[in-house]
Amino acid sequence: MLNRINHQLNNLPKAERLVAKQVLEQPRWAVEAPVAEIARVAQVSQPTVIRFCRSMGCDGLSDFKRRLANSLASGVPFVHSSVTLEDSVSDLSAKVFDNTISALLKCRNDLSALSLQQGILLLSEAKRIEFYGQGNSGIIAEDAQHKFFRYGVPTAAYSDPHVHRMAAAVLNAGDVVVAVSASGRSTDIIHSVQMALSVGAKVIAITPSGTPLARIATVALGADVQEDVEVYAPMLSRLVQLVIIDVLAVGVALKRGPEAISQLEKAKRSLREKRVRNGEDV
The missing domain is CATH 3.40.50.10490 (Glucose-6-phosphate isomerase like protein; domain 1)
Structure with missing residues (x-):
C-alpha cells in the first residue's frame, strides 16, 4: 500500500495528496486514527479521506486500513530497487530477492x-x-x-x-x-x-x-x-x-x-x- 501511494502521489487531486503525504509520514498512526482525526491533521474534509481510500483501490477507510496494516506487518520494504551497472553480485542478488518478495507479499495482500x-x-x-x-x-x-x-x-x-x-x-x-x-x-x-x-x-x-x-x-x-x-x-x-x-x-x-x-x-x-x-x- 505504501508503494502504491508513492506511485500515485503526483496523480492525486491536491486535497487527496495532503492525505497521502500524511499517511506516508505516519503510516502506523493512520492505521489507528479515526477518519475525523485523519481529516483534521491533513486539513481536509472527511469525504476527501474516503475519496483518497477509493483512489487507492479500496472500498473505504476500513479496507484501506486493513491493507495498510498488512503492508506494515510484512516487515519487507515496499520499494522496488533497480539493478545498476555498478552493483556487486551481492547487491544485485539482494535487490532481485527483495523485489520478488515485495511483489509476492503485495499480491497476497491485494488479491481478492x-x-x-x-x-x-x-x-x-x-x-x-x-x-x-x-x-x-x-x-x-x-x-x-x-x-x-x-x-x-x-x-x-x-x-x-x-x-x-x-x-x-x-x-x-x-x-x-x-x-x-x-x-x-x-x-x-x-x-x-x-x-x-x-x-x-x-x-x-x-x-x-x-x-x-x-x-x-x-x-x-x-x-x-x-x-x-x-x-x-x-x-x-x-x-x-x-x-x-x-x-x-x-x-x-x-x-x-x-x-x-x-x-x-x-x-x-x-x-x-x-x-x-x-x-x-x-
Whole structure:
C-alpha cells in the first residue's frame, strides 16, 4: 500500500495528496486514527479521506486500513530497487530477492479472496479447462495444464493465437478458460476470450487489474506488479502468475476432496508402473 501511494502521489487531486503525504509520514498512526482525526491533521474534509481510500483501490477507510496494516506487518520494504551497472553480485542478488518478495507479499495482500473463491468454484465444477497464454505467459499456461490434468478433468494449454482462437470456438457451457497475460492488452488473447464467452464458457483472467482482459473476464485475479513487461523480460509478473496458479490448484484439490486425491494417486501409480517397465529406479 505504501508503494502504491508513492506511485500515485503526483496523480492525486491536491486535497487527496495532503492525505497521502500524511499517511506516508505516519503510516502506523493512520492505521489507528479515526477518519475525523485523519481529516483534521491533513486539513481536509472527511469525504476527501474516503475519496483518497477509493483512489487507492479500496472500498473505504476500513479496507484501506486493513491493507495498510498488512503492508506494515510484512516487515519487507515496499520499494522496488533497480539493478545498476555498478552493483556487486551481492547487491544485485539482494535487490532481485527483495523485489520478488515485495511483489509476492503485495499480491497476497491485494488479491481478492472472493475472486479466488469464485475461480476455484468454476474450476472445480468445470467439464473441461483450457489455458491460454502467449510468449512467457504461454509457458505459465503449460505449467498450469501440467498441474490440472492430474485431477482427471480434460485440459489443454495453447500458446498459438490461431489455435486458441479455434479452440475457444468449440467450447461449451460448463467449460472454463484460464487466460494468462502479463499486460492484459493482448489483442489475440482478448479475441479468444470473447469467443469463449460467446459460446457459453466461463473465463478466469490472471492479469493486471483494470486491464481490457480483466474487464471482460468472468473472474479476474489481479496479478499486479510494478514491472514494465513491454520493455523488460517478465520476472516478477511471471512468479506472481505461477503462485496464483498454485493457489487455484490447491483450492481445487481441496474442493474436489476424495475425488481429486483418487485421481492424483491414479496418476502416481501409472507413473510408477511406467518406470518399472522401463527398468528405472522407483
